[in-house]
Amino acid sequence: MKDIAAVNVTEKILARASGRESVSPGDVIFADVDKAMVHDVSGPGVMKVFERISGQGVDTKKLWDPSKVWIAEDHFVPSADKISAGNIIKLQDFARNYGIRRHFKYGMGQYGICHTLSHEEALVLPGEVYVGGDSHTNTTGALGAFACGLGHTDMAYVLLYGKIWFKVPETVLLRLNGALPPHVMAKDYILRIIGDMGTDGGAYRTMQFAGTGITEMSVEGRLTLANMTTEAGAKNGIIEADKKTAGYLSSRGATGIKPVIGDDDAEYSEVFEYEGSEMEPLVAKPYSPENVSIVREAPSVELDKAYIGSCTGAKMEDLEAAARILKGRKVRIRTEVLPAAISIYRKAVERGLVGIFLDAGATVGPPTCGACCGAHMGVLGKGEVCISTTNRNFPGRMGDIESQTYLASPLVAAASAVTGKITDPRDLN
Numbered sequence: 171m172k173d174i175a176a177v178n179v180t181e182k183i184l185a186r187a188s189g190r191e192s193v194s195p196g197d198v199i200f201a202d203v204d205k206a207m208v209h210d211v212s213g214p215g216v217m218k219v220f221e222r223i224s225g226q227g228v229d230t231k232k233l234w235d236p237s238k239v240w241i242a243e244d245h246f247v248p249s250a251d252k253i254s255a256g257n258i259i260k261l262q263d264f265a266r267n268y269g270i271r272r273h274f275k276y277g278m279g280q281y282g283i284c285h286t287l288s289h290e291e292a293l294v295l296p297g298e299v300y301v302g303g304d305s306h307t308n309t310t311g312a313l314g315a316f317a318c319g320l321g322h323t324d325m326a327y328v329l330l331y332g333k334i335w336f337k338v339p340e341t342v343l344l345r346l347n348g349a350l351p352p353h354v355m356a357k358d359y360i361l362r363i364i365g366d367m368g369t370d371g372g373a374y375r376t377m378q379f380a381g382t383g384i385t386e387m388s389v390e391g392r393l394t395l396a397n398m399t400t401e402a403g404a405k406n407g408i409i410e411a412d413k414k415t416a417g418y419l420s421s422r423g424a425t426g427i428k429p430v431i432g433d434d435d436a437e438y439s440e441v442f443e444y445e446g447s448e449m450e451p452l453v454a455k456p457y458s459p460e461n462v463s464i465v466r467e468a469p470s471v472e473l474d475k476a477y478i479g480s481c482t483g484a485k486m487e488d489l490e491a492a493a494r495i496l497k498g499r500k501v502r503i504r505t506e507v508l509p510a511a512i513s514i515y516r517k518a519v520e521r522g523l524v525g526i527f528l529d530a531g532a533t534v535g536p537p538t539c540g541a542c543c544g545a546h547m548g549v550l551g552k553g554e555v556c557i558s559t560t561n562r563n564f565p566g567r568m569g570d571i572e573s574q575t576y577l578a579s580p581l582v583a584a585a586s587a588v589t590g591k592i593t594d595p596r597d598l599n
């Protein structure tokens with residue numbers, strides 16, 4: 171009998187999903203999908219594909235399995251204009267026509283940013299293949315799933331047939347050793363890694379995080395790491411599920427959790443080691459997430475806005491970090507805090523964080539992608555400079571093409587809100 175090569179967690183998941191004993195980097199496979207998501211941008215995009223192919227004779231009347239699909243209203247809620255209002259109506263019709271029950275609607279109980287719902291609602295379990303119509307679908311790989319974003323045409327195929335092709339990626343192992351100092355967050359870690367690897371360093375590769383730094387890290391910190399693997403060009407980011415993952419998901423109602431773990435002797439195309447104790451607060455300067463600088467060495471620019479929001483930087487732990495800084499202090503610049511899902515908003519009210527933000531002079535808004543992608547609900551004007559807990563700072567990303575965004579952790583963003591300049595949380599009086 172042929173020897174089965176040792177495989178890592180991504181290869182194990184993809185082998186199972188494609189009905190093979192084993193897969194290797196470069197293999198092209200046809201994999202069964204376990205879960206799929208579309209939002210108010212990709213949903214209407216998929217519907218257009220359906221219209222086009224139904225005109226070419228493809229049967230688009232039924233989805234492969236509506237119980238495995240969910241819809242998030244996040245990018246343009248509350249509706250930014252007539253077009254986005256129309257898209258919400260389209261999504262509603264789509265959900266009704268295809269029998270999709272899990273539709274997280276703005277203004278009706280739990281809703282939020284798609285990648286936040288995936289973990290807050292325990293929609294994806296370790297070992298699953300999860301695809302979404304959004305590039306930061308990688309986020310959910312932090313739960314030990316194979317998670318990646320797909321374009322509209324591929325999403326349309328998945329919704330109809332429950333399968334899609336993949337080229338099995340090579341895997342880069344990022345071994346993180348030891349815990350982070352208290353003023354450093356997972357956001358700083360991933361900025362350091364992207365600064366080193368570059369925005370194409372992970373191109374069509376898996377970025378797998380492991381080591382004692384991961385064991386020590388909270389699930390929410392891990393989600394921040396996986397979220398920004400997209401910014402390094404990675405196909406997916408992944409962290410093997412452990413007790414913390416299982417506890418996190420079961421406390422959110424998940425059952426039947428069966429973590430998939432790679433073989434001990436699995437091979438990786440590259441291995442990088444990092445020491446947590448050596449990490450420092452960082453920012454990524456305009457106009458690229460790889461343009462990183464230690465906060466204490468960052469330019470002394472006057473800021474106009476601090477933004478604490480998005481799938482990257484508005485989880486409960488992110489808000490708690492910002493509140494630790496803002497408690498008893500006042501903001502000197504426009505500061506907007508938008509929890510990433512209603513469940514987080516509720517906890518922020520219950521735990522007194524919203525009061526802390528309001529007392530500091532910040533404003534607190536509903537979950538939405540609006541400001542993060544420069545669409546609405548707080549876009550930057552010409553020449554404005556923002557410090558932001560989001561993941562992208564390309565030209566025009568958060569508004570005017572001449573605005574600038576510095577990416578940072580919630581601790582750095584909050585400290586900077588207090589001084590009006592890019593500030594290391596250790597340097598606050």
Ligand SMILES: CC(C)[C@H](C(=O)O)[C@@H](O)C(=O)O
Pocket residue numbers: 211212245303304305306319539543
């Ligand atoms: C609008 C959407 C499709 C886009 C993405 O795919 O990532 C957005 O979420 C982003 O972060 O730029």
Ligand code: SF4
Pocket residue numbers: 244245283284285304306480481482538539542543560561
């Ligand atoms: S919060 Fe930003 S990065 Fe996340 S899905 Fe929305 S637009 Fe994309």
